[in-house]
Amino acid sequence: MPAALTQIPVTAKKPEPTSRVIFTQPGKGGVGKTAFMTMLVEWYAAHKTDVALIDMDTENKAQGSLAHFFPHAKKSNIHLARGLDQFVETLDGGIPIVVADMGASGGHVAEEWFNSMYESAAESGIAFTSIGIVTPDPASVASVLDYGSFLQDRVDYLIVKNSTVKQSDFGYWDTDPQAVEFRGVFKPQVISMEYRLPDIEFEAREHGLTLNAVAERKTRLPLLSLTGSVWRAQAYRRNIYMELDRVKDLLIL
Amino acid sequence: MSKSGIFVITPELQQVLDSVPEQNDPRSKLEPFKPYILRWRRQGKTYRRILQILRDECHVKVAFGTLHEFVKLRSRPRKPQPDIALEPAVVQSAQSSAAAVSPVERKPRLTSEEQQAARAALRASFDKPLFAEEKQPLFVRRPGPIRNLNNESLGEKQNASSIDANSGDGEKARANK
Numbered sequence: 001m002p003a004a005l006t007q008i009p010v011t012a013k014k015p016e017p018t019s020r021v022i023f024t025q026p027g028k029g030g031v032g033k034t035a036f037m038t039m040l041v042e043w044y045a046a047h048k049t050d051v052a053l054i055d056m057d058t059e060n061k062a063q064g065s066l067a068h069f070f071p072h073a074k075k076s077n078i079h080l081a082r083g084l085d086q087f088v089e090t091l092d093g094g095i096p097i098v099v100a101d102m103g104a105s106g107g108h109v110a111e112e113w114f115n116s117m118y119e120s121a122a123e124s125g126i127a128f129t130s131i132g133i134v135t136p137d138p139a140s141v142a143s144v145l146d147y148g149s150f151l152q153d154r155v156d157y158l159i160v161k162n163s164t165v166k167q168s169d170f171g172y173w174d175t176d177p178q179a180v181e182f183r184g185v186f187k188p189q190v191i192s193m194e195y196r197l198p199d200i201e202f203e204a205r206e207h208g209l210t211l212n213a214v215a216e217r218k219t220r221l222p223l224l225s226l227t228g229s230v231w232r233a234q235a236y237r238r239n240i241y242m243e244l245d246r247v248k249d250l251l252i253l
Numbered sequence: 254m255s256k257s258g259i260f261v262i263t264p265e266l267q268q269v270l271d272s273v274p275e276q277n278d279p280r281s282k283l284e285p286f287k288p289y290i291l292r293w294r295r296q297g298k299t300y301r302r303i304l305q306i307l308r309d310e311c312h313v314k315v316a317f318g319t320l321h322e323f324v325k326l327r328s329r330p331r332k333p334q335p336d337i338a339l340e341p342a343v344v345q346s347a348q349s350s351a352a353a354v355s356p357v358e359r360k361p362r363l364t365s366e367e368q369q370a371a372r373a374a375l376r377a378s379f380d381k382p383l384f385a386e387e388k389q390p391l392f393v394r395r396p397g398p399i400r401n402l403n404n405e406s407l408g409e410k411q412n413a414s415s416i417d418a419n420s421g422d423g424e425k426a427r428a429n430k
Contacts, residue, residue: 119384138399149394175402178395185392 017127017253019096021087024131026078027143029059029104031133032162035201036193037101038069039237040131040251042212043244044097049252052095054086057103066101068208078106084113088121096253111150118154129250130155132188135164138172141179148182156250157188163195189250191243196236200229211237283307283315283323294324295361 022040024033034057044051053073055066067073076086083106090098102110121128130151132144144159161170173179182188203223204214214224214233223229244251262270283290286307293303300320307313307320315323363371 138401141399142394145392145394145399148392149390152391169401169403171401171403172399176399177402179399182392 016125018125019091019098020127020129020251020253021091021098021100021121022129022131022251023087023100023110024102024133025144025147026102026104026107026110027147028133028137028140031135031137031140031143032160032164032193033057033104033131033133034064034066034069034101035196035205036131036133036160036162037066037099038210039193039240040244041066041070041099042210042237043241044099044251045212046241049097050095051097051099052090052093054090054098054100056083056086056106057101059103059105063208064205065103069210073101078102078109084110084117087113088117088124088126091126097251107147114151114154122154127253128155129158131158131160133160133162134170134173135162136168136170136172137164138176141172141176144173145178145182148186153186157186158247158250159188159190160193161190162193166195168195189247191240191247193243194236194239197232199223200232204233211240281319281323282313283320286311286313287323287327290320290324291328292361294328297362300324 024037041051041053053066053070055073055075056078057065058077058079059065067075074086074090077083087098087100118128130147132147134140134144148157159173161168161173183190200214200223203209203221204211207219207221207224209219209221209224211233213219214229215237217225217230219225224233290303290307293306298306300317304315304317304320307315
């Protein structure tokens with residue numbers, strides 16, 4: 001992270017939000033950003049809350065991106081000059097919550113956008129929730145810390161501990177001195193995303209099926225139609241919904 | 254005047270007084286130019302330059318002393334006077350040296366007190382920053398690897414145990430010898 005990015009102005013006072021943009025932090029790929037976001041979108045739907053979706057994952061153009069699961073998601077290229085303006089322009093549509101899934105790349109674009117636009121957005125009553133996904137891989141922790149370094153207290157932080165293996169060890173996140181400092185300074189909310197059987201997750205992702213679709217038997221795919229798969233999907237859904245309910249203040253107004 | 258000191262206006266005297274013509278004319282021929290002359294002085298024009306303008310543009314010839322006295326008597330009080338709009342005719346008459354004489358193009362010279370007050374007001378308007386001051390970042394990511402202290406402490410324990418084991422072996426070996 002360039003040192004200059006730490007010299008950004010930091011707003012001392014945040015007004016009461018009238019709208020909220022929830023976005024995944026770009027950076028380390030394959031940590032489960034889109035997997036989490038699909039569950040988040042379905043959590044909103046379970047609460048009968050409309051949200052606007054923006055898919056900025058340009059790497060996963062066909063499959064695996066948010067638009068693959070939710071065709072109504074607006075595709076936007078983060079690398080275009082006005083790509084991230086979609087954050088705020090989508091709010092003009094009248095839906096006060098925007099969920100944006102960022103790709104692994106585009107971190108520097110997001111940094112520039114925040115440095116230029118944040119003040120005006122904050123004055124307009126837009127709050128931001130930055131979702132960082134950490135896994136047992138230390139690179140995911142480094143990515144979250146990098147973003148904390150430039151986002152500072154301009155956002156609310158939601159950290160998702162994604163168990164990518166059966167016995168996930170989050171020792172890097174739990175014990176790294178800088179991670180401890182990050183938690184002490186920004187007091188992020190931390191939730192857990194339990195380990196999901198890869199065959200269920202991979203099969204669902206390949207066909208653009210969400211956890212909800214599997215849990216509600218909306219597919220005839222053999223593997224995903226098995227009762228074991230359905231019940232597991234229901235359990236995954238129940239657990240993540242409970243976690244999200246716990247941190248709902250960061251996800252609503 | 255009567256013997257008792259009371260001034261009595263007789264009809265004859267009243268007639269005389271009434272016959273005195275009204276003094277409508279300005280006391281000085283510079284009077285019509287008073288606003289301009291005083292303004293020029295505030296702008297810093299010299300008496301010679303004003304005399305020249307009056308002579309060339311207004312066809313008024315007066316002595317240096319006349320102008321000096323005129324200004325001296327009429328430039329009181331020294332409080333800032335409201336700007337007086339120029340009459341177009343005068344501006345037109347001074348067209349040839351408009352840049353030099355047009356009072357509307359220059360602001361009047363301020364007194365030192367006024368200048369100080371203006372400077373203070375200007376500085377005051379910059380005292381409050383337009384935007385919130387930058388504050389030190391709350392968190393700065395330092396370069397270097399992410400550490401898992403659990404692993405490190407595990408390694409330390411293993412090292413310690415191996416050292417203990419080695420030292421024990423050494424003692425045993427020494428004892429055997």
